[in-house]
Amino acid sequence: MNPTGISNSVIKRLPRYYRFLGELKKEGMTRISSRELSERMQLTASQIRQDLNCFGEFGQQGYGYNIELLQGEIARILGLDKPQNAILIGVGNLGKAIAHYINFESKGFHLIGMFDAKESLVGQMVRNVPIRHISTLDEFCRENMPRAAILCIPKEASKEICDQLIKLGVKGFLNFSHYDIALDHPGVEVENIHFGDSLMTLSYKLSN
Amino acid sequence: MNPTGISNSVIKRLPRYYRFLGELKKEGMTRISSRELSERMQLTASQIRQDLNCFGEFGQQGYGYNIELLQGEIARILGLDKPQNAILIGVGNLGKAIAHYINFESKGFHLIGMFDAKESLVGQMVRNVPIRHISTLDEFCRENMPRAAILCIPKEASKEICDQLIKLGVKGFLNFSHYDIALDHPGVEVENIHFGDSLMTLSYKLSN
DNA sequence: TAGACTTGTTCAATTTTTTAACAATCTTTT
DNA sequence: AAAAGATTGTTAAAAAATTGAACAAGTCTA
Numbered sequence A, B: 001m002n003p004t005g006i007s008n009s010v011i012k013r014l015p016r017y018y019r020f021l022g023e024l025k026k027e028g029m030t031r032i033s034s035r036e037l038s039e040r041m042q043l044t045a046s047q048i049r050q051d052l053n054c055f056g057e058f059g060q061q062g063y064g065y066n067i068e069l070l071q072g073e074i075a076r077i078l079g080l081d082k083p084q085n086a087i088l089i090g091v092g093n094l095g096k097a098i099a100h101y102i103n104f105e106s107k108g109f110h111l112i113g114m115f116d117a118k119e120s121l122v123g124q125m126v127r128n129v130p131i132r133h134i135s136t137l138d139e140f141c142r143e144n145m146p147r148a149a150i151l152c153i154p155k156e157a158s159k160e161i162c163d164q165l166i167k168l169g170v171k172g173f174l175n176f177s178h179y180d181i182a183l184d185h186p187g188v189e190v191e192n193i194h195f196g197d198s199l200m201t202l203s204y205k206l207s208n
Numbered sequence C: 001t002a003g004a005c006t007t008g009t010t011c012a013a014t015t016t017t018t019t020a021a022c023a024a025t026c027t028t029t030t
Numbered sequence D: 001a002a003a004a005g006a007t008t009g010t011t012a013a014a015a016a017a018t019t020g021a022a023c024a025a026g027t028c029t030a
Helices: A008-026 A034-041 A045-053 A067-078 A093-101 A134-144 A155-167 A195-207 B008-026 B034-041 B045-053 B067-078 B093-101 B134-144 B155-167 B195-207
Strands: A064-066 A084-089 A109-116 A129-133 A148-151 A172-175 A189-192 B064-066 B084-089 B109-116 B129-133 B148-151 B172-175 B189-192
Touching: A008 A034, A008 A045, A008 A067, A008 B195, A034 A045, A034 A064, A064 A067, A067 B195, A084 A093, A084 A134, A084 B195, A093 A109, A093 B093, A109 A134, A129 A134, A134 A155, A148 A155, A155 A172, A172 B195, A189 B195, A195 B008, A195 B067, A195 B084, A195 B172, A195 B189, B008 B034, B008 B045, B008 B067, B034 B045, B034 B064, B064 B067, B084 B093, B084 B134, B093 B109, B109 B134, B129 B134, B134 B155, B148 B155, B155 B172
Parallel strands: A084 A109, A084 A148, A109 A129, A148 A172, A172 A189, B084 B109, B084 B148, B109 B129, B148 B172, B172 B189
Antiparallel strands: none
């Protein structure tokens, strides 16, 4: 269970609900019952109702859920309606791909800066955001107060950058590096994406 | 619980053990007790012993674990010692970055081919692996029998490609697309990496 | 040989997650 | 406007997963 009193598994399911509702909307549907949604998502209707009920009452007896409205509510719950400033650290192959590939705006964030140690990258633009030199990180953060950071740097550099950013007030990390961000900073949230771990897990599953 | 009788949370921890042991080795250490490892990894010693004990007896009373040996055992458990052939579908920004960034060999896989629908990419090499046209996928698979596929394609293309690959005998997917691979194919394993979902989860955590 | 250590293993406790059930209440139909 | 049908919010129970404490047995070290 969480500080908020809502279990992590519920929270992890929210983005998926959000995605599915978006598709239903695209299909032109306007309403759906928990039963029908459960069939599409391979869940039980009970679980859907219970998940949603953690946050409020969004449906109507005898009718179901209004898709547009429900998606809006979930967006609000996820905080997508109030984008937070984010910076990206490490604009190598991966960082650049992330910057190009992910639509931050639709996922609750606003990318305001990118940083790298490589001089030759400085000044380049990716999606209208300039790459700055890592030495200017302190100054930039003090001015712009980013709330989140996307870490696309090697493990070796991670500890230092991470400590620095936490001191500068960054509260959330999307961590692609193999560094395990210490969990002993209260109020700092981390989402890890470890490709390597996922591959090894897959390898295990395919071997057994 | 799993078909194998070992819980998913145990399996998910294995790559992390593997990584930590690698670091200890680098530091020149040769042995470690569950207690000391537990302090480094922020787990309980009990849990470590229990996790490892799912797979065999790798330690010695009064001594602890031999780091080199234990890492080797975990590598074996994960199947890293028997790399499986994999292909990558979709060599856009993300696919290319993945191909450059991830060391497949050290994670249980051997990248033998990359595919894209864009003619202009065909023939290019990434890490000594050629990009082929997607229309040659069938033939290639029948000849080379890849066991796993890394999907870096848009949601719209995913369903078709996915069905095709399953028919061609692919048993594992590392799925970066937003398509939810249907779970009703027995024996097919999926690891999802949804950047968007992770970002939204982070957004939630930062908003509450 | 004795004392210190540490594992493998068991068991119980706790927590989390899932499922089933149903009264309340809304919608639709006639 | 009433009856029939549908579906929610909510509760409570069941099932599953996870964790932590404990200790006999075995190994190391001196």
